[in-house]
Amino acid sequence: MDGIPPVALDAMGGDNAPGEVVAGAVRAVRDLGVPVVLVGAPPALTEELDRHGAGSEIPIVRAEETIAMDEGALASLRRPRSSIAIACHLVRRGDACAVVSAGSTAGVVATAKLRLRAQPGVLRPxxxxxxxxxxxxxxxxxxxxxxxxxxxxxxxxxxxxxxxxxxxxxxxxxxxxxxxxxxxxxxxxxxxxxxxxxxxxxxxxxxxxxxxxxxxxxxxxxxxxxxxxxxxxxxxxxxxxxxxxxxxxxxxxxxxxxxxxxxxxxxxxxxxxxxxxxxxxYGGAALLGLNGTVVIAHGSSRAGSVAAACALAATLARQGTVARVGERVTSSAQKQHRRW
Amino acid sequence: MDGIPPVALDAMGGDNAPGEVVAGAVRAVRDLGVPVVLVGAPPALTEELDRHGAGSEIPIVRAEETIAMDEGALASLRRPRSSIAIACHLVRRGDACAVVSAGSTAGVVATAKLRLRAQPGVLRPxxxxxxxxxxxxxxxxxxxxxxxxxxxxxxxxxxxxxxxxxxxxxxxxxxxxxxxxxxxxxxxxxxxxxxxxxxxxxxxxxxxxxxxxxxxxxxxxxxxxxxxxxxxxxxxxxxxxxxxxxxxxxxxxxxxxxxxxxxxxxxxxxxxxxxxxxxxxYGGAALLGLNGTVVIAHGSSRAGSVAAACALAATLARQGTVARVGERVTSSAQKQHRRW
Missing domain, CATH: 3.40.718.10 (Isopropylmalate Dehydrogenase)
Incomplete structure (x- = not known):
C-alpha cells in the first residue's frame, strides 16, 4: 500500500489472541495488501506465524507485558511495556502508521491517551x-x-x-x-x-x-x-x-x-x-481526538475482522483522517474563543 | 372481574387517541371482562363508543383538558383538569382501581407523581x-x-x-x-x-x-x-x-x-x-413507587395493546402489587436505617 509504514497490530489483545489475531495479520498482508507489524510475545507469535508459513512475511516487535481483557484503565499505567503501549510508541516514532487492537476498550483507550496524547484543544477522545x-x-x-x-x-x-x-x-x-x-x-x-x-x-x-x-x-x-x-x-x-x-x-x-x-x-x-x-x-471503530490513528476491533474478533480493522486503520492513516478531524476541533475552538 | 372498581383509562392519551383507545376499552370490557371507565372529552368519546354500539356499556368521566403527546412534565402542573389528572383523582377517591394511559410518558409520570404522591420512603418512581x-x-x-x-x-x-x-x-x-x-x-x-x-x-x-x-x-x-x-x-x-x-x-x-x-x-x-x-x-409498563396502580402503554398503542394494558392494570390492582412493592422499599429503608 503505497509505501506507508506498517500497521502496528496488538497481537495480545482480544478474546481470541494471539491465534486469530495472527491469522488476521496474515490475511491483511496477503489478501488485502496491508503491511502489518505484530506487537507481542515472540515465542507464541513465531509459532502462530509458522502455522501459516508466514514467518518471513510479518515482522514482530517484542512486548513483554499484556493488558488482560478484564483489566481496566489503571493497568495501562502499571504496564509501560504492554503490547498496546509498544504499538502506540511505534506510531509516535513514525515506525507505524496506526495502532489496531482488539483488547479491552478501557485498556486501549487509557494507554493510547497516555502514549499518544490528545490533539490540541480536544477535551476527551x-x-x-x-x-x-x-x-x-x-x-x-x-x-x-x-x-x-x-x-x-x-x-x-x-x-x-x-x-x-x-x-x-x-x-x-x-x-x-x-x-x-x-x-x-x-x-x-x-x-x-x-x-x-x-x-x-x-x-x-x-x-x-x-x-x-x-x-x-x-x-x-x-x-x-x-x-x-x-x-x-x-x-x-x-x-x-x-x-x-x-x-x-x-x-x-x-x-x-x-x-x-x-x-x-x-x-x-x-x-x-x-x-x-x-x-x-464492521472491522473496527476509530478512536478520535489523539495524535495518531487508533482502531479498536471488537473483543471477540476473529481473523476476518482483524484483517478488516487493519485495512480500515491503513486507509484512515493514508487519508490523514485523524489529523483532519483534529484540525476541525482546533479551528472550532478558536472560533468559539473569538465569539466569547 | 370480582367486583373491583373499574380501570380509569385516559381516553385522550396516545398517538391514536381517542379512536383506538376507545376500541381498546370495548375489547377490554367485552373480551377480557375488565371493567373500564373512559376519562376524556364526552362528545368525541360518545361518538367513538356509538361506533362500537357500546354507549351503554362503558361510562365516561368528563375531563376538559388534554396533555398533548409532545408536551412535557410542566404541562401537568398547568392542567389540573387533564384527562390523566382526573384519572389519577378517581384512583385516589377509590372510584377506580388503576390508571392506564398511552399519553406522553413525561406528562403521565409528572401528573401521577403530583396526584398520587410517592409511597413512604420512595425517593423517585x-x-x-x-x-x-x-x-x-x-x-x-x-x-x-x-x-x-x-x-x-x-x-x-x-x-x-x-x-x-x-x-x-x-x-x-x-x-x-x-x-x-x-x-x-x-x-x-x-x-x-x-x-x-x-x-x-x-x-x-x-x-x-x-x-x-x-x-x-x-x-x-x-x-x-x-x-x-x-x-x-x-x-x-x-x-x-x-x-x-x-x-x-x-x-x-x-x-x-x-x-x-x-x-x-x-x-x-x-x-x-x-x-x-x-x-x-407487552401491554404496558407499570409505574412503581406511587400510591396507586399506574400502567403506561406505548404511545403508538392500538386497540389490542390498550386492552392488554387495562388487563395488566386490573391484575396488578387485584393482587395489590403496588402496595406490596412499596412495603418492600419501606421495610428496606427501615433496615438500612437501623444499620446506620
Whole structure:
C-alpha cells in the first residue's frame, strides 16, 4: 500500500489472541495488501506465524507485558511495556502508521491517551462506530472511550463525528443528532438538555436536534452524539437485539415441516444477511481526538475482522483522517474563543 | 372481574387517541371482562363508543383538558383538569382501581407523581418494563420515569424491581443486575460505580453484579437496574433494532424466486414471531413507587395493546402489587436505617 509504514497490530489483545489475531495479520498482508507489524510475545507469535508459513512475511516487535481483557484503565499505567503501549510508541516514532487492537476498550483507550496524547484543544477522545444504515453508515460516538462527560465535551464529539463522517465516509455537510429520550429540546437528563443548547449555538455544525434509541438504525442523521456510557450501552443493546431476533427467527423456522422446507431454500441468503448485521464485520471503530490513528476491533474478533480493522486503520492513516478531524476541533475552538 | 372498581383509562392519551383507545376499552370490557371507565372529552368519546354500539356499556368521566403527546412534565402542573389528572383523582377517591394511559410518558409520570404522591420512603418512581426473555420476562427499570438519579435511587429501583418480579411475575428470589459498560465492578460512569458498592451492601437483594447492553434479552438476570435516561435509550434501541432486523430480513426474503417461495411457506409463523417481539404486545409498563396502580402503554398503542394494558392494570390492582412493592422499599429503608 503505497509505501506507508506498517500497521502496528496488538497481537495480545482480544478474546481470541494471539491465534486469530495472527491469522488476521496474515490475511491483511496477503489478501488485502496491508503491511502489518505484530506487537507481542515472540515465542507464541513465531509459532502462530509458522502455522501459516508466514514467518518471513510479518515482522514482530517484542512486548513483554499484556493488558488482560478484564483489566481496566489503571493497568495501562502499571504496564509501560504492554503490547498496546509498544504499538502506540511505534506510531509516535513514525515506525507505524496506526495502532489496531482488539483488547479491552478501557485498556486501549487509557494507554493510547497516555502514549499518544490528545490533539490540541480536544477535551476527551471518543470512539466512532459506523452503524449499518443506508445509503451510508451513521457514525455513533462516543461508543465507550469517555463515560463521564461535560456538555461541552458532547459538542466536541459532534465536531469530531461530523469531521469523521466527511473525511472517512465522504458525507458532505453531515446532519448531527443528539441521543436522548424524546424529540423536543427539553427532553432528557441535565447533561443532554445543556448540550442541546450548546449544539444549537455551535458554529459550523448542521445540528438537527434530538434523536432517540429507535433512530440508531434508520439513517435519519449522519452522526449521533452521546456520552461513552450511553453509547456503549446502546451499541451493545443493538448487537444483542439483532442476535436475539435472529435466534428467535431460527427457532421459528425450525418449528414445522413447511417451515423447514422454506429454511432450506433460504439458507444462503439468511446467512449472508446475518453476516452483514454482525458487529464483527464492521472491522473496527476509530478512536478520535489523539495524535495518531487508533482502531479498536471488537473483543471477540476473529481473523476476518482483524484483517478488516487493519485495512480500515491503513486507509484512515493514508487519508490523514485523524489529523483532519483534529484540525476541525482546533479551528472550532478558536472560533468559539473569538465569539466569547 | 370480582367486583373491583373499574380501570380509569385516559381516553385522550396516545398517538391514536381517542379512536383506538376507545376500541381498546370495548375489547377490554367485552373480551377480557375488565371493567373500564373512559376519562376524556364526552362528545368525541360518545361518538367513538356509538361506533362500537357500546354507549351503554362503558361510562365516561368528563375531563376538559388534554396533555398533548409532545408536551412535557410542566404541562401537568398547568392542567389540573387533564384527562390523566382526573384519572389519577378517581384512583385516589377509590372510584377506580388503576390508571392506564398511552399519553406522553413525561406528562403521565409528572401528573401521577403530583396526584398520587410517592409511597413512604420512595425517593423517585420508576417504570418497570417486562422484556421478552424466557422462561419469564426480565424486568428493566427505570425505562424513563426519572432521568437524573443518585446512586441511592438505583438501589431503590433494585428493590422496586425485585419486589415487582416476585409479586407480578412470580419469580422467587430474583437476581438483580446493574446495567453498565463492562463486567467488572470498576466499569462504568461515576453513578454506577457508586451504585455498585451500595448494591453490594444492600440487605435482602440477590445482586449478581454488572450486566451489559447485550444481556437485556438473554435472561441472565431477572431484574436490570438503570437510570431512566439509559433505560429509555436502551429500550428504544432494542425496539428499533428488532424492527430493523426484520425489515432487512424481509428485504432479503423478497430478493429471489427461491426465497419468495420460502417466504410464502413461512408467512404465518413469521407474522406470529414478529407480533411476539412487538413492544406494543407487552401491554404496558407499570409505574412503581406511587400510591396507586399506574400502567403506561406505548404511545403508538392500538386497540389490542390498550386492552392488554387495562388487563395488566386490573391484575396488578387485584393482587395489590403496588402496595406490596412499596412495603418492600419501606421495610428496606427501615433496615438500612437501623444499620446506620
Amino acid at each position: 471518543a470512539i466512532a462506530v459506523p452503524l449499518p444504515t443506508r445509503p451510508h453508515p451513521t457514525v455513533l460516538l462516543d461508543a465507550g472511550a469517555t463515560a463521564d462527560v461535560k456538555p461541552e465535551t458532547l459538542v466536541q464529539f459532534a465536531q469530531l463525528g461530523a469531521a469523521y463522517a466527511e473525511t472517512a465516509l465522504g458525507v458532505p455537510a453531515p446532519r448531527v443528532g443528539l441521543l436522548t429520550i424524546g424529540g423536543e429540546p427539553g427532553k432528557g437528563n441535565k447533561l443532554v438538555k445543556r448540550a442541546h443548547e450548546l449544539l444549537d449555538a455551535a458554529p459550523g455544525l448542521d445540528f438537527t436536534g434530538n434523536v432517540e434509541g429507535h433512530d440508531l438504525l434508520n439513517g435519519v442523521v449522519d452522526v449521533i452524539v452521546t456520552d461513552g456510557f450511553t453509547g456503549n450501552v446502546a451499541l451493545k443493546t443493538m448487537e444483542g437485539s439483532v442476535r436475539y431476533a435472529f435466534g428467535e427467527l431460527r427457532a421459528t423456522l425450525d418449528g414445522g415441516r413447511l417451515a423447514r422446507l422454506g429454511t432450506l431454500l433460504q439458507r444462503g441468503r439468511l446467512r449472508e444477511l446475518r453476516r452483514r448485521l454482525d458487529p464483527e464485520a | 420508576a417504570i418497570a418494563v417486562p422484556l421478552p426473555t424466557r422462561p419469564h420476562p426480565t424486568v428493566l427499570l427505570d425505562a424513563g420515569a426519572t432521568a437524573d438519579v443518585k446512586p441511592e435511587t438505583l438501589v431503590q429501583f433494585a428493590q422496586l424491581g425485585a419486589a415487582y418480579a416476585e409479586t407480578a411475575l412470580g419469580v422467587p428470589a430474583p437476581r438483580v443486575g446493574l446495567l453498565t459498560i463492562g463486567g467488572e465492578p470498576g466499569k462504568g460512569n461515576k453513578l454506577v460505580k457508586r451504585a455498585h458498592e451500595l448494591l453490594d451492601a444492600a440487605p435482602g437483594l440477590d445482586f449478581t453484579g454488572n450486566v451489559e447492553g447485550h444481556d437485556l434479552l438473554n435472561g441472565v438476570v431477572d431484574v436490570i437496574v438503570t437510570d431512566g435516561f439509559t433505560g429509555n435509550v436502551a429500550l428504544k434501541t432494542m425496539e428499533g433494532s428488532v424492527r430493523y432486523a426484520f425489515g432487512e430480513l424481509r428485504a432479503t426474503l423478497d430478493g429471489g424466486r427461491l426465497a419468495r417461495l420460502g417466504t410464502l411457506l413461512q408467512r404465518g409463523r413469521l407474522r406470529e414471531l414478529r407480533r411476539r417481539l412487538d413492544p406494543e404486545a
